[in-house]
Amino acid sequence: MPPKAKAKTTAETTIESTITTLRQNAEAQFAHELAELSQADTRQKPPNWQLSPWAVATYLLGGKLENGFEISPKYIGSRRLMEIAIATLATDRALLLYGVPGTAKSWVSEHLTAAVTGDSTLLIQGTAGTSEEAIRYGWNYALLLAAGPSMAAVVPSPMMNGMNDGKIVRIEELTRIPADVQDTLITVLSEKTLPIPEIGTAVQAQKGFNVIATANNRDKGVNELSSALKRRFNTVILPVPDSADEEVAIVHKRVASMGKALELPIEVPAL
Template identity: 75%
Template structure:
């Protein structure tokens, strides 16, 4: 078997999805693989009646996930909105995997996304030889989801040009996709819906039209509300990725994870966790996803160029890369943080020295 670097959610968590489907006796919407209750259990984790443990995929507000799932049982599309790194794509993928058993009906939004990528394209060899026909038409993931009654995903919707975004209006309101070249239309089968994600704090984004906004129910995914919650998320994801990448090292000490998370939260919030010291906030988002990346990079350094134990020196360089996005503004903020906060914490002396060595 060829080793896959990253499996789709429905492949990685096949056992959990199967266990939920076998024990799920609640009502399922048409073409859903499981009930809304089971979808929520899959995302949030829990113990089934037979004792099977379902691991949490999202650590946060249960109500947010319930609202998102309930939206998808209606004729409203779902827009997951928030700052970068708040698990919008992660939640989107797992929702599609649980509802449709297929998270691959995906359109990745970019500045170059065209109408054809949202609607359909053509096999030009077939088109030129035989003319317009259903066989010459190349369905987009969105069109396939409509025809199969599945969940389509549109990532980074606000990166798509505004005129292309509006292609979705007819699909979301009429539940059909006109094919004027053939005098036909593709009509959505029950079970079809769309999950889109969008950032509210990023460069190069295009505002959604009011007409398109009305077709979505917007759910805002917040940054973790507490340090403990964020530490739990980072620890869990780092452990999962370490196993997937087969890194020959020990799991990172909770102390190192806590320090990275605390640094990010303090620079993100503009004050120390105890509220006693005001700080200049970083220009970057310093998201949970970036904290996971910092720890993962440190684990890789420790595994391949150290003794396998994550230490301050292993995370220092990744910290700098994550925090100093603006070489002028953030450099000053980072140095000030080191001298006014890190230096004064006796248990952080090793991390302070490791960061200072990189500056010299």
């Protein structure tokens, strides 16, 4: 039997009873775990990271802190893969999570960003219609026409915001983005700058900036990554569950969290 969770403080109970959003993002949903980890974390942190790589791994894979606080596992599967993913984020390589649909690519990407930067909302959704503007920047056309190009008329993309703030940017379904638009990423990933030629300047990425992209290989309408872009990524292939037990554990966890979000009466599904 796992030990009982600590009794909730009144603050936590009030927060829970006032939440009405349908789905909270990871950093809000697991705020108490992130706070406990941050308190227990004495290891060295890469620049601009909220937690050390060790604490990020514990957040993803679960574990028990010295003070007895239990961190729930988010990813069920190989520890090694998660360690490679975390280590990649601390280098100048971007991370590509690759695999068939439903292997937790998006899930891992959200939790990694939540743990590393405390903000999983810098997100670019890749579609066949994703334009360069969605990756670089757009213009406030009223300002542009009135006063010409200037920084004030630039509408930043999540990528530009992430570079400015030294945060991790997520790109979902990278391979759905048309190949010529994908290649916009090459300069960003190799030079860590985003040129704005119209005003003769560039945004320089701050330390801590990196990109996590997800892509799946078995779907209609995917565009192969160019080899130039591939080389800028460390690829981690997320496998399907190893064993029936693992699959049961994943379903169990998912049913429990969905039930909680929908406020269904708790009933453990029969196995």
